[in-house]
Amino acid sequence: MLMTNLNVVGKRVLRQDAYEKVVGGKGFPVNFSLPGMLHGKMLRSPYPHARILRIDTSRAEQLPGVKAVMTPKDVPQIPFNPIFFMPAGSMGIHRDMLILSDTVRFAGQPVAAVAATTVAIAEQALQLIDVEYEELLAVFDPEEAMKEGAPEIHVGVKNNIRDTPSFSAGDVEAGFKDADYIFEGTYETQRVHTCYMEPRVCVSDTDSNGHITIYSSIGHLFGLRERMAYVLGLPVSKVTAVQAPYVGGSFGSKIDFAYIEALSALLSAKTRKPVRFEHTRYEDFICNARHPMKVHLKTGIKKDGTFTARYASTLCDTSAYSTHGPEVILVHAYFGLMLGYRSPHMKWEGTVVFTNNMPGGAFRGYGAPQAAFAVESQIDEICDKLGFDPIEFRLKNTPRQGDPHPFNPEWKLNSYALDECLNKGAERMGWSQRAKTGSASGAKKRGIGMAAHPLWVSGCVGFPDIYEHSGAIIRLNVDGTAYLSSATMDIGSGQNTTLCQIAAEELGLAFDSVRMAPGNTDNLPFDAPTHASRVTYSSGNAVKVAAADAKKNLLEVAATVMEANVADLEVRDGMITVKGSPAQAMSVADVVKRAESPFMVIGAQGPAPTTLKEKGTIMGISSVAPPANASPAVAEFVEVEVDTETGQVKVLRAVYAHDLGRVVNPAAAEGQVEGGLQQGIGFALMEKMLFDPETGACLTSDFLDYKMPTAVEMPSKIECIFIESNEPTGPFGAKSLAEACLIVPAPAIANAIYNAIGVRIRSLPITPEKILAALGKL
Amino acid sequence: MALVKLKEFCIPESPGQVSACAAKYGDNALILGGGSFIHGLEARGLLSEVEALIDIRKLGLAGMAATGEGVRIGAMTTFAELEKLPELASAAWLGALKDALTYPPMQIKNVATVGGCIAASCPFFDIPTAFLALDAKLTVSGAGAKREIGLAELFAGLFENSLEPGELITEVRLAKPAGRAASAFIKLEGTANDLAIVNAAVRISVDAAGVCQEVRIALGGGVGDSVVRSASAEKLLLGQKLSADLIQHAAEAVGQDISPMEDHRATAAYRLAMAKVITRRALNQALSRLN
Numbered sequence A: 001m002l003m004t005n006l007n008v009v010g011k012r013v014l015r016q017d018a019y020e021k022v023v024g025g026k027g028f029p030v031n032f033s034l035p036g037m038l039h040g041k042m043l044r045s046p047y048p049h050a051r052i053l054r055i056d057t058s059r060a061e062q063l064p065g066v067k068a069v070m071t072p073k074d075v076p077q078i079p080f081n082p083i084f085f086m087p088a089g090s091m092g093i094h095r096d097m098l099i100l101s102d103t104v105r106f107a108g109q110p111v112a113a114v115a116a117t118t119v120a121i122a123e124q125a126l127q128l129i130d131v132e133y134e135e136l137l138a139v140f141d142p143e144e145a146m147k148e149g150a151p152e153i154h155v156g157v158k159n160n161i162r163d164t165p166s167f168s169a170g171d172v173e174a175g176f177k178d179a180d181y182i183f184e185g186t187y188e189t190q191r192v193h194t195c196y197m198e199p200r201v202c203v204s205d206t207d208s209n210g211h212i213t214i215y216s217s218i219g220h221l222f223g224l225r226e227r228m229a230y231v232l233g234l235p236v237s238k239v240t241a242v243q244a245p246y247v248g249g250s251f252g253s254k255i256d257f258a259y260i261e262a263l264s265a266l267l268s269a270k271t272r273k274p275v276r277f278e279h280t281r282y283e284d285f286i287c288n289a290r291h292p293m294k295v296h297l298k299t300g301i302k303k304d305g306t307f308t309a310r311y312a313s314t315l316c317d318t319s320a321y322s323t324h325g326p327e328v329i330l331v332h333a334y335f336g337l338m339l340g341y342r343s344p345h346m347k348w349e350g351t352v353v354f355t356n357n358m359p360g361g362a363f364r365g366y367g368a369p370q371a372a373f374a375v376e377s378q379i380d381e382i383c384d385k386l387g388f389d390p391i392e393f394r395l396k397n398t399p400r401q402g403d404p405h406p407f408n409p410e411w412k413l414n415s416y417a418l419d420e421c422l423n424k425g426a427e428r429m430g431w432s433q434r435a436k437t438g439s440a441s442g443a444k445k446r447g448i449g450m451a452a453h454p455l456w457v458s459g460c461v462g463f464p465d466i467y468e469h470s471g472a473i474i475r476l477n478v479d480g481t482a483y484l485s486s487a488t489m490d491i492g493s494g495q496n497t498t499l500c501q502i503a504a505e506e507l508g509l510a511f512d513s514v515r516m517a518p519g520n521t522d523n524l525p526f527d528a529p530t531h532a533s534r535v536t537y538s539s540g541n542a543v544k545v546a547a548a549d550a551k552k553n554l555l556e557v558a559a560t561v562m563e564a565n566v567a568d569l570e571v572r573d574g575m576i577t578v579k580g581s582p583a584q585a586m587s588v589a590d591v592v593k594r595a596e597s598p599f600m601v602i603g604a605q606g607p608a609p610t611t612l613k614e615k616g617t618i619m620g621i622s623s624v625a626p627p628a629n630a631s632p633a634v635a636e637f638v639e640v641e642v643d644t645e646t647g648q649v650k651v652l653r654a655v656y657a658h659d660l661g662r663v664v665n666p667a668a669a670e671g672q673v674e675g676g677l678q679q680g681i682g683f684a685l686m687e688k689m690l691f692d693p694e695t696g697a698c699l700t701s702d703f704l705d706y707k708m709p710t711a712v713e714m715p716s717k718i719e720c721i722f723i724e725s726n727e728p729t730g731p732f733g734a735k736s737l738a739e740a741c742l743i744v745p746a747p748a749i750a751n752a753i754y755n756a757i758g759v760r761i762r763s764l765p766i767t768p769e770k771i772l773a774a775l776g777k778l
Numbered sequence B: 001m002a003l004v005k006l007k008e009f010c011i012p013e014s015p016g017q018v019s020a021c022a023a024k025y026g027d028n029a030l031i032l033g034g035g036s037f038i039h040g041l042e043a044r045g046l047l048s049e050v051e052a053l054i055d056i057r058k059l060g061l062a063g064m065a066a067t068g069e070g071v072r073i074g075a076m077t078t079f080a081e082l083e084k085l086p087e088l089a090s091a092a093w094l095g096a097l098k099d100a101l102t103y104p105p106m107q108i109k110n111v112a113t114v115g116g117c118i119a120a121s122c123p124f125f126d127i128p129t130a131f132l133a134l135d136a137k138l139t140v141s142g143a144g145a146k147r148e149i150g151l152a153e154l155f156a157g158l159f160e161n162s163l164e165p166g167e168l169i170t171e172v173r174l175a176k177p178a179g180r181a182a183s184a185f186i187k188l189e190g191t192a193n194d195l196a197i198v199n200a201a202v203r204i205s206v207d208a209a210g211v212c213q214e215v216r217i218a219l220g221g222g223v224g225d226s227v228v229r230s231a232s233a234e235k236l237l238l239g240q241k242l243s244a245d246l247i248q249h250a251a252e253a254v255g256q257d258i259s260p261m262e263d264h265r266a267t268a269a270y271r272l273a274m275a276k277v278i279t280r281r282a283l284n285q286a287l288s289r290l291n
């Protein structure tokens, strides 16, 4: 049963950092500086594939103001993989990147770095570095890269095929034989960037013992420490990563190591000065991006609308380095393509290919937006062709509440309300009045479409070799407030506020009595990165455990002081009372004061001893992983208007229904949905990074080149329906929200476009030109 | 960074001081209006030769006035100020300007100036397309001398204007056309923050019988190095009684006068097709304002 007598959780509280951010955000790492700091810049290769024959840095070194120059020979040649969420030495990842390498595999790969007294001098110095390259043949198309005779990008990787994961259940061929109908299609997605607002930035400082301290805009404090130590060949205890109070966006991008962190440390060690790097927007663009994927999907279906067999194959361009490729394709397959819908027979085959393109990275949804575009588009095609109602059809083929979790049958779908999402969303959108496909008249045609995502994660428990534990420390202050410390990085979604709400609720304090106290890797317990959809559920769980621990200690002291039984005490809104006799009360502040006071306290009545039992700072601590990985369930409905003369699409309205277990902060939850829809509309209709087909150079350098939806392109009506199914393993019943709201918009929009104009576009982005071409008008 | 050679930031208070600074730095002096275009050039490293910026805010070039003859707009008037011109709300003949001013983002409207938007000679902007349809005349002042030119004479090529070093645009004049006239403008854009894929502005006058007495059709946004007029389309309409068919036919004819380009915003084929669609829509929009 859903707990209803909550004071803080479920309330629309104001973010603690809201005002500060609006006026410039002192806490953003980009605003951080140290006295005497030098500025670093990287020289980048103009070639997509080359060997460096010679680098001459002498002219650069002579430029006044230049303090150090680094080339591949000056940096440890320790291969690494930049992903923070897996151990640096994990068997599950390929380590094929170097801080600076003699081999260039994508246009823009750094080949040298400079530290100088100003940014302008550092930039000038780059132009004075002479590099002699031996150009090698490059390949940018993953299908070309797999052909015999294609350039070899990594020595010994045949046909540039990094990995070929697969899985199957049942006998998919037999399943297709059983089918009354078979649907088949290929769905393609493009390379898009997360477009976080704050650039990647870091400042490293080295002390005389060689201990490195790094301040950074990264989304994982402990991952940063671990990767720094790994690539520099140091023990982790030689690196301290300092937590910024908040970071200006990540959306997945910043759970990777970039080149700048290690370079700043090396340059700092060499110069004995702090060294700062800040990416330009162009450098951010080529740092990492969502993997383009090509999905072939084949579905066998019975006359009654049940699946008999599902087959899919995925081609993933992992780019010049392995990075996330082998991992993202698995999440894509299990949680994106296959497990959300039941079928007796399933088979999936993946291919992860190297090309000379810029690195792939994590992006909110991690492989699932690419998958959902295929799955949800094809379901719409099936329903349209066979006359099924898309909602009933989905319910027929999706898991039910209480079912074993399709990924790990040891867990159950304890809370699971996909049916409610679909039904309530449909009702709000007026789904039953949806016009027949293509029946609208006039040049501008409206259509309604929907998509669901039946299975997703609330963290990473259960995945091999992915970190998933969190810790928290709660300390109570003599004024009755509490400090919460957690290594969770607030990347802009309001994590700090959510975690403070959870702590306040558990402690029995008012929301604004709990404050997030940032720390560093020396004094905080480990926390997994801010990625997946994990913070509220997983870090939130750890915060709740720490708060419960602190509360237990608080009540024990209170019981001594109040001469009451611990079991009889309760705390609410900062007051501790004996249950049933509210007159017997003491404030949290007074209890903490007693605990923090000297042994002998001289008051108005003279000296009075306090007892040893009361002594000590009242605190709580935790380091735990959640017991399961609860699945949210979502459905989104959109209405679009397609201008059939210009091909332009406007999203007029969106209704988003999401079973998130429990809403901790409705305002933050709505913000997530709006942001997800914005990124989803961009993915669906306009965003695409562009590259020179000859040189592979990224042509997207700023937001004049990169089209993402502005407030004007957003629908004026975005309606959220949050379904509170009360997940027993989540803090106060909560599970996740963050990613699913970006997984569903693209197929929902594609389906709405189909409903409006009867034309199916199977490659993103659905540009005006594609629409006009499909209508036979271009 | 981009302004690596900058030596001087001049803030002249008289035309003479403009000339002095211009004389000192010649081609390497750049006039600074609202700075919104210059900022983009700077960010892309295109101003590495500039030695002096001449900030013209103190020359008293902001302001606007409407008379029975038409409208005069000072070169330093921002889009946001221009939007407040009362005639925009009521005068059908100014419809194209009113429409064009709705498109730039608010941040740009607050700084971008009328002089800067035309001096930039950028074919992707909207206000110049509207001005061309409205037959804008410019006052240009240089060392001592003043001259009057038509807008088309200003455009010397892609991002190139015909001004001499030290010459300034001081004023833009729009003369009220005779008879029953109306104008309209449409921009096709990828997002509200983006420049035009294509844009079109038309001004049309008809007599009591609905016969077209005068028409000007201008197109911009990657259909040529500068904003262009479509003589072919204009010819089809002039002297004719306007019908839906004729408008459609004329809109098709714009293809003969433009050379659409391919870039990250659109293919040439799309631009060509869209130039026709929005010209037709702009004509219909103008006509609807006649009544």
Ligand SMILES: Cc1cc2nc3c(=O)[nH]c(=O)nc-3n(C[C@H](O)[C@H](O)[C@H](O)COP(=O)(O)OP(=O)(O)OC[C@H]3O[C@@H](n4cnc5c(N)ncnc54)[C@H](O)[C@@H]3O)c2cc1C
Binding pocket: B030, B031, B032, B033, B034, B035, B036, B037, B038, B039, B040, B056, B075, B076, B103, B104, B105, B108, B111, B112, B113, B114, B115, B116, B117, B118, B119, B120, B124, B125, B126, B127, B128, B163, B167, B168, B169, B170, B192, B193, B194, B195, B196
């Ligand atoms: C993000 C963004 C979005 C935009 N969207 C739109 C849009 O939707 N529609 C649209 O129409 N435009 C748009 N623009 C373009 C905008 O209109 C121009 O940047 C602006 O009009 C330029 O005016 P300014 O006063 O800022 O010129 P500046 O940047 O100061 O100068 C531009 C050029 O003109 C010269 N110059 C300036 N004033 C004078 C003068 N009086 N005499 C002679 N030379 C002069 C300068 O030397 C420079 O070469 C957009 C721009 C940006 C950056």
